Amino acid sequence: MAEQLSRKRLMPPRWVWITVALLGLAIVTLQLTDLLGDHGFANMATWILSFLAVLVLLGWWLFLSGLSRRARLATVAGLAAAVAGFLTLFRVDHLSGELVPSFAYRFATKPDQQMEPAAEEAGAQGPPIDLTTTTPDDFPGFLGPGRNAALEGVRLDLDARWPPPLVWRHAIGAAWSGFAVRNGHAVTMEQRDELEMVTCYNVRTGRLEWSHGTATRHDTTAGGVGPRCTPTIDRGKVFALGATGRLLCLDGATGRSLWEKDLVEEFGITPEEDLAAVAWGRAASPLVAGQRIIVPAGGMRDDHPVSLAAFDVRDGRLLWEGGERQIGYSSPALATLAGVEQVLIVNEDTASGHDPRTGRVLWEHDWPGLSNRNPNVSQAVPIPPDRVFLSKGYLQGGMLLRLVPRPASGYPGGTFDTEVVWQDSKVMRTKFTNVTVLDGCVYGLSDGILECIDLASGRRIWKDGRYHHGQILRVGGVLVVMCEWGEVVLVEATPDRPNHVLGRFQALEGMSWNTLALAGRYLLVRNATETACYEVGIKN
Numbered sequence: 001m002a003e004q005l006s007r008k009r010l011m012p013p014r015w016v017w018i019t020v021a022l023l024g025l026a027i028v029t030l031q032l033t034d035l036l037g038d039h040g041f042a043n044m045a046t047w048i049l050s051f052l053a054v055l056v057l058l059g060w061w062l063f064l065s066g067l068s069r070r071a072r073l074a075t076v077a078g079l080a081a082a083v084a085g086f087l088t089l090f091r092v093d094h095l096s097g098e099l100v101p102s103f104a105y106r107f108a109t110k111p112d113q114q115m116e117p118a119a120e121e122a123g124a125q126g127p128p129i130d131l132t133t134t135t136p137d138d139f140p141g142f143l144g145p146g147r148n149a150a151l152e153g154v155r156l157d158l159d160a161r162w163p164p165p166l167v168w169r170h171a172i173g174a175a176w177s178g179f180a181v182r183n184g185h186a187v188t189m190e191q192r193d194e195l196e197m198v199t200c201y202n203v204r205t206g207r208l209e210w211s212h213g214t215a216t217r218h219d220t221t222a223g224g225v226g227p228r229c230t231p232t233i234d235r236g237k238v239f240a241l242g243a244t245g246r247l248l249c250l251d252g253a254t255g256r257s258l259w260e261k262d263l264v265e266e267f268g269i270t271p272e273e274d275l276a277a278v279a280w281g282r283a284a285s286p287l288v289a290g291q292r293i294i295v296p297a298g299g300m301r302d303d304h305p306v307s308l309a310a311f312d313v314r315d316g317r318l319l320w321e322g323g324e325r326q327i328g329y330s331s332p333a334l335a336t337l338a339g340v341e342q343v344l345i346v347n348e349d350t351a352s353g354h355d356p357r358t359g360r361v362l363w364e365h366d367w368p369g370l371s372n373r374n375p376n377v378s379q380a381v382p383i384p385p386d387r388v389f390l391s392k393g394y395l396q397g398g399m400l401l402r403l404v405p406r407p408a409s410g411y412p413g414g415t416f417d418t419e420v421v422w423q424d425s426k427v428m429r430t431k432f433t434n435v436t437v438l439d440g441c442v443y444g445l446s447d448g449i450l451e452c453i454d455l456a457s458g459r460r461i462w463k464d465g466r467y468h469h470g471q472i473l474r475v476g477g478v479l480v481v482m483c484e485w486g487e488v489v490l491v492e493a494t495p496d497r498p499n500h501v502l503g504r505f506q507a508l509e510g511m512s513w514n515t516l517a518l519a520g521r522y523l524l525v526r527n528a529t530e531t532a533c534y535e536v537g538i539k540n
Contacts, residue, residue: 097469131252137520142285159536163505167221168206178515191226209254218243243281323357335382393431465499
C-alpha cells in the first residue's frame with residue numbers, strides 16, 4: 001500500500017496533464033491555423049506556450065512530487081547545467097522570416113569572416129569595364145527597370161531545358177542586397193569581415209571585376225549581417241547606400257569613389273541613435289531622377305527627421321530635403337500620378353509623394369509602423385492614373401489610395417488629398433517582400449503564402465502555396481518566386497488557376513531573402529553566403 005502511494009505521488013496529478021494538454025492543443029491550433037494572422041507571431045506564441053508547459057511540469061516536479069529534497073535539487077542543478085552548457089557552446093545565429101531561430105557554435109566565425117577579402121584597391125581585379133553602354137537585357141537596379149518587380153516584353157521559354165543549366169556558382173559576402181546589371185556586368189553589395197563592399201561581377205563568368213570597400217559593419221541577430229541596398233547603375237556610375245548610412249557614388253568602370261556622404265553625420269545624429277531608430281539597418285536603394293540621387297535621410301534636422309534628401313549626382317552636393325517623417329525600409333520610386341511627376345516613399349508611419357525638383361510634400365497618408373518594431377518595408381506601388389497601392393505585414397494588410405487634387409493649391413503641379421478606396425487587414429500581408437501587378441490583379445507573398453487579389457476591390461481571388469518570406473519577380477505572365485529556403489519556383493500569374501506551378505529547382509542553399517535579377521537569359525540569385533547564375537530559356 002505504501003509503495004502504491006509513493007508511486008502515485010511520483011506521477012503528475014490530473015490537473016497537470018490537463019494543463020499541459022491544453023497548452024499542447026493551443027500550440028497545434030496556432031501552427032495549423034491562421035488564428036493570429038501572422039506566422040511569426042504564432043511561432044513566438046508557440047515558444048511561450050512551450051515554456052509554460054515546461055514550467056508546469058517542472059513546478060510540479062519540484063514542489064508537489066514525492067521526490068526527496070536532494071533529488072529535486074539535483075534535478076534543478078542538472079537542468080541549469082544543461083541550459084548553461086548549451087548557451088555557452090551555442091548562440092542564436094539568425095532568425096527566419098517567421099522568427100524561427102537557427103543556432104551556431106558560439107566560437108565559430110561567421111561565413112563572411114571566413115572569406116578572403118576582395119581587393120581593397122578599386123579596379124585591382126582587371127581592366128576598366130563599360131557600365132555606360134545600355135542594352136535591352138539590362139536590369140539596372142532594385143526590382144528591375146521600372147522598380148516594380150516586373151519585366152514586360154520578356155517571355156520565358158517553358159519548353160527549354162529544366163532545371164536550367166548552372167552557369168556559375170560561388171561564395172559571396174553577407175548581405176540582403178540584390179544585383180543591378182548593365183551591359184553584362186552585375187553589381188551588388190556584400191560584407192566581408194569589417195569591410196562593407198560594393199562589388200562588380202562578370203555576368204557570364206562570375207569573375208570579380210572590381211570592388212570598393214568601406215570600413216564599417218552592420219550585424220544584428222534579428223536582421224543579420226551586412227548591407228541591404230541594391231545598387232543603382234546610371235550613366236556609368238554606381239550609387240549604393242550602406243546599412244550604416246554611407247552613400248557612395250562610384251565610377252562604374254573601376255569602382256573608384258567619386259564622392260561619398262555619411263547620412264548619419266549629415267543629418268545630425270550618432271550611429272547609436274541611428275541604429276536605435278532604424279534597427280534593421282538602412283535598406284533603401286538610391287533613386288536617380290535626372291541629376292538628382294534621392295534617398296531616405298532620417299537623422300534629425302531642426303529637431304525633426306528628414307524623410308527624403310536629394311544630392312547632385314555629379315558632386316554629392318545637397319540639393320533639397322523633403323518631409324519630416326522618420327524613415328522606413330522601402331526605396332523611393334518615381335511615378336506620374338494625376339498628371340504630376342512625383343517620388344513615392346513609405347516612411348516609418350506614413351506614405352507620401354514628393355516633388356522630385358524640390359522635395360516638397362505633395363500628399364501624405366497615415367500608414368502606421370515603427371522602424372524598430374513593426375517596420376514598413378514594402379514599396380508604394382503606383383497605379384496610374386491616380387492611385388497608390390500599399391501593403392504590409394504585422395496584421396496591417398493592403399490598401400488602395402486615390403489622389404484627389406486640391407483646387408487652387410497655389411503650388412505648381414498641385415497638391416493632393418488622399419481617399420481610401422479600400423483597406424483590408426486580411427490581404428497582402430507582405431512583410432519584407434513586394435508585390436507585382438498584372439491585368440487588374442495584385443500578386444504577392446502574404447505572410448509567406450502566394451496570394452492573388454483584385455486590385456479594384458481588394459477581394460481575395462486565391463491564396464495558395466507556402467513559400468515563406470522569399471521574393472518574387474514577374475516575367476511577362478510568369479511569377480519567378482524565390483523561396484526563403486533557396487528554391488526557385490515558376491508560377492503562372494493568373495487569377496484562374498491558384499498557384500499553378502510550371503517548374504521548380506533548388507537554386508541556393510540557406511535562407512534567401514535577396515531579390516532576383518534577370519538579365520536576358522541569365523537569372524542571378526544570391527543570399528547571405530552564396531550566389532549563382534542560371535541560364536533560362538527566353539522566347540524571341
